[in-house]
Amino acid sequence: MMSFIPKAVFPAIVFASFSAQATTISFNDLLVKPTSDIQIIDCRSSNHYNGWAEDGATQGGHIPGAINIDANWINDLSPESLQALLTEKQIDASKPTYLYCNETGSQLLSSALKTQGIKNVSIIKESLQNYTGELEALPKFQYLVSPQWVKDVVEGKQPEFAPKKGYKLVEVAWGPPSKYLASHIPTALYLNTNRIESEPWWNRVSDEKLTEIIREFGIRYDTTVILYGRDNTAAARAASMMMYAGVDDVRLLNGGWTSWVNAGFTTEPLLNTNKTNVDFGKAIPANPELIIDIPEAKAMLTKPEDEQSLVSIRTWDEYIGVTSGYRYIKPKGRIEGSKWGHAGSDANHLEDFRNPDLTMKSAKDITRIWQKWNITPAQDVSFYCGTGWRASSTFFYAYVMGWKNISVFDGGWYEWSGDKSNPTNTGDIKPPHTVTF
Incomplete structure (x- = not known):
């Protein structure tokens, strides 16, 4: 496992002084607090957060509403990267914050949070098995x-x-x-x-x-x-x-x-x-419906926007036509009518969907970015990228999230743009109306 020894960017002496200030509570104390007034951080592995049971436990998953920030990530994050992560996770410095994982990890994360101005931090030292409420997990x-x-x-x-x-x-x-x-x-x-x-x-x-x-x-x-x-x-x-x-x-x-x-x-x-x-x-x-081609992609786009999403898993610059993303793909832009599903820094990365340790981000994180573009589990959803790799990753993530009517559009931007008669667009575009689900 990754070591919990702090790197130089987070000196151990700073951690120790902050750690002494962290208070402890029980899961029973947590249950009586209004969930809208607090924030809960699950600092265990994303695998346990997703649903895998820890050693000796009978059930995996996480407390409803909990945010996953694995304490092991702290060792590999600069202060700037940590700040960006907390912003992405929508951590509110004004709210009381409650952590649960092993004692070493929770103390480490508590100290790191306090370096970012999050002072009201409490640690739950009990095993999650003592939590009497229902836990949430990825459906698959x-x-x-x-x-x-x-x-x-x-x-x-x-x-x-x-x-x-x-x-x-x-x-x-x-x-x-x-x-x-x-x-x-x-x-x-x-x-x-x-x-x-x-x-x-x-x-x-x-x-x-x-x-x-x-x-x-x-x-x-x-x-x-x-x-x-x-x-x-x-x-x-x-x-x-x-x-x-x-x-x-x-x-x-x-x-x-x-x-x-x-x-x-x-x-x-x-x-x-x-x-x-x-x-x-x-x-x-x-299961031929899991990978579709151009005729099926075109048929999807004839449906109302609320019923389908042809999702571009490409960088924003690829989507708006600043770059094709690939040396062997010359046309730039997006499939007309497709929605932006996020991706990463370039055609070879998927930071928008992956934690610092390259594991899958939480369903909560992924749902939030798709919701903005009216991409919902009730729709017919197909993912595309340049040639299928990034699209396949998000397809699998949607699969474990329990989404049902999903597929990979195999040809993606490469094949679609290869026929000049296929409708394309470039330029900035605003998300469609936002939905909740």
């Missing part, structure tokens, strides 16, 4: 797995939501397996994304080719497929295709390779070739 948290869960599976244990019909662990990346060969999670196979995408648009390969690749990896429809990447957008791209094909149980390692390294777990070198060609057991694709 079990598909976004922790490194500890993967480790248990690899070691033959039976963790919560363990695979029922065997598993395949796969590292996914673009190009030859150079980093994989040096070090990877034990038992992991390797998938080069060039095998599942085809030129000229880098869309998915044919159903016949996809069937061949899935069989080669020894994957049946009832095999649990666990995916991760050095860049987890590659793993998400493969995840969307596995789900499209019809794999019933697709898991994504939350935070990807980085989370495994941060956990301090062992790795192994060289290539695993433990593949047995098997029959998938279903016709592929079993």
Whole structure:
């Protein structure tokens, strides 16, 4: 796990002096306080916040309304980055603030908050199991797995939501397996994304080719497929295709390779070739609605705005046409009628959806940015980016958030802009009317 030793930007002596000022309360004390008058911070791992139970606990999840700020992030944040994080999380310095996680973490976060002017901080030292109210969790948290869960599976244990019909662990990346060969999670196979995408648009390969690749990896429809990447957008791209094909149980390692390294777990070198060609057991694709093409995207845009969202998971500069985002994509702009779904600093990052440790941001955070653009779970929602990687990541996040009518628009901006007859737009644009849900 990441160390709790503070970095130089947060001197230990400052932490110690602030920590002594933190008061403690119980969960029972918290239950009697009006939720609108306080703010609660869950400083545990995002995996526990999402729904995975801690060791010895019978239930995972978080207190309703709690904000997730993992205390482990503090060590890797400058004061400026911490301030930006607190602003993004909408932390109100005037409100009483209550923290719950382990004692070391809560003291560390309490001290860090006080350096940012948040003085009224109390720590709950009890286990969350003492909380008598109902906890909230991602509706499908079990598909976004922790490194500890993967480790248990690899070691033959039976963790919560363990695979029922065997598993395949796969590292996914673009190009030859150079980093994989040096070090990877034990038992992991390797998938080069060039095998599942085809030129000229880098869309998915044919159903016949996809069937061949899935069989080669020894994957049946009832095999649990666990995916991760050095860049987890590659793993998400493969995840969307596995789900499209019809794999019933697709898991994504939350935070990807980085989370495994941060956990301090062992790795192994060289290539695993433990593949047995098997029959998938279903016709592929079993779920064709999960990946759509240009005709379906155009049909979506004919529906009223409140009924559909074709969502651009691209930077703001890509969306308004300042840049295409890619050296091989020349046209700039957006699909006319699409909504901005946020992304990150460039075409290779997704900071708007990821915590400092690269795990998925809370559903609360993601819902807030989509709500502004009238992107709601009741709609028919399809995500696109340049060629499908970023869109697949947000597709999977929406999936674990419980959104139902979702898909990836495979062609994205690259294929759409490749036909000049397809309507496009550039320039600044204001969000549509804001909705609540």
